[in-house]
Amino acid sequence: MVRADLAPYAAQEARSRGRQHAEPEATSRSPFQRDRDRIVHSAAFRRLEYKTQVFVNHEGDLFRTRLTHSLEVAQIARSVARSLRLNEDLTEAISLAHDLGHTPFGHAGQDALNECMREHGGFEHNLQSLRVVDELEERYAAFDGLNLCFETREGILKHCSLENARKLGDVGARFIQRQQPSIEAQLANLADEIAYNNHDIDDGLRSGLLTLRQLADVPLFARHARSVETEYPELPERRLTHETVRRMINTLVTDLQAETSRRIADAAVASIEDVRRAPVLVGFSPALRAEADDLKRFLHQNLYRHYQVMRMTAKARRIVADLFRAFLDEPRLLPLDHQARVTAHAPRGIADYVAGMTDRYAIKEHRRLFAIGES
Numbered sequence: 039m040v041r042a043d044l045a046p047y048a049a050q051e052a053r054s055r056g057r058q059h060a061e062p063e064a065t066s067r068s069p070f071q072r073d074r075d076r077i078v079h080s081a082a083f084r085r086l087e088y089k090t091q092v093f094v095n096h097e098g099d100l101f102r103t104r105l106t107h108s109l110e111v112a113q114i115a116r117s118v119a120r121s122l123r124l125n126e127d128l129t130e131a132i133s134l135a136h137d138l139g140h141t142p143f144g145h146a147g148q149d150a151l152n153e154c155m156r157e158h159g160g161f162e163h164n165l166q167s168l169r170v171v172d173e174l175e176e177r178y179a180a181f182d183g184l185n186l187c188f189e190t191r192e193g194i195l196k197h198c199s200l201e202n203a204r205k206l207g208d209v210g211a212r213f214i215q216r217q218q219p220s221i222e223a224q225l226a227n228l229a230d231e232i233a234y235n236n237h238d239i240d241d242g243l244r245s246g247l248l249t250l251r252q253l254a255d256v257p258l259f260a261r262h263a264r265s266v267e268t269e270y271p272e273l274p275e276r277r278l279t280h281e282t283v284r285r286m287i288n289t290l291v292t293d294l295q296a297e298t299s300r301r302i303a304d305a306a307v308a309s310i311e312d313v314r315r316a317p318v319l320v321g322f323s324p325a326l327r328a329e330a331d332d333l334k335r336f337l338h339q340n341l342y343r344h345y346q347v348m349r350m351t352a353k354a355r356r357i358v359a360d361l362f363r364a365f366l367d368e369p370r371l372l373p374l375d376h377q378a379r380v381t382a383h384a385p386r387g388i389a390d391y392v393a394g395m396t397d398r399y400a401i402k403e404h405r406r407l408f409a410i411g412e413s
């Protein structure tokens with residue numbers, strides 16, 4: 039049944055391109071709600087709790103992990119979806135699944151694994167998220183993976199090379215045709231950016247790697263911090279930070295809603311097919327886009343390349359590369375259930391195993407393989 043409460047350009051379950059394996063519909067949940075539930079029940083989703091966002095899991099209990107990051111993304115995306123009358127369930131499913139393919143140790147792990155896989159088709163966490171939901175989860179009797187709807191899978195695959203797109207069939211087609219995914223997918227993508235830019239400031243300050251004085255040079259942060267200080271001159275630093283960050287999120291979300299509505303009106307989209315053919319519809323106004331880019335640049339220079347983060351990154355790269363090479367040289371070092379999987383294409387199977395590890399599992403496995411006296 040087509041939902042009349044949604045905008046005409048929203049993704050409608052009744053018009054979904056469906057699942058790879060035919061299944062009877064659930065009686066009490068819509069297909070996208072069911073996708074979300076399958077994602078939440080997956081093993082890969084639970085592993086996100088112990089995977090790095092910026093700070094390695096053991097560095098502190100209050101820092102974001104991939105799991106809390108994914109929840110923040112979903113929460114931001116859902117509220118915007120509701121206000122624009124988009125399909126909230128689809129945007130939630132995509133948001134919760136968007137990082138399922140992340141390696142241990144965040145981007146350091148992904149870069150190391152990509153390097154290891156250079157001769158074997160490369161490694162890209164985005165593509166891996168799709169691989170997790172399409173193939174790697176082993177939970178259902180009738181199929182591998184989670185058998186999600188096309189629209190959810192399309193949203194998970196944010197970007198991919200043309201070479202990979204050609205191998206992917208239906209979800210790859212849009213990269214070849216240069217089309218966009220649903221607005222819900224575009225929204226999940228921007229909600230990801232809003233979430234990490236803001237929580238990385240918060241975590242950066244909490245860790246002491248960033249200071250409020252440095253952030254005075256970042257216009258988006260500085261003007262919100264100034265308005266908080268004017269209203270509440272005596273506020274302790276922790277409250278000032280949170281109050282500033284929450285106002286920044288509000289500014290970004292409000293701007294995103296207004297700009298997206300404007301673009302939707304300009305493009306005169308009346309269906310999801312129009313959305314696919316239109317230019318990107320979800321975005322910030324040019325002024326806020328520039329401010330968000332400044333903030334990103336600041337975080338790159340001052341947080342992601344902080345020497346303490348770089349030390350962790352260097353260790354993480356070494357762990358991932360060591361693990362991959364040890365298993366490639368001798369696949370019989372793999373646990374038995376994984377040995378069975380790597381027979382067809384050893385490098386990809388090993389990459390799947392390493393990518394699936396949590397930070398602490400990778401550290402333990404590295405010790406078990408390389409430290410004498412450990413088993």
Ligand code: MG
Binds near residue numbers: 107136137230
């Ligand atoms: Mg993310």
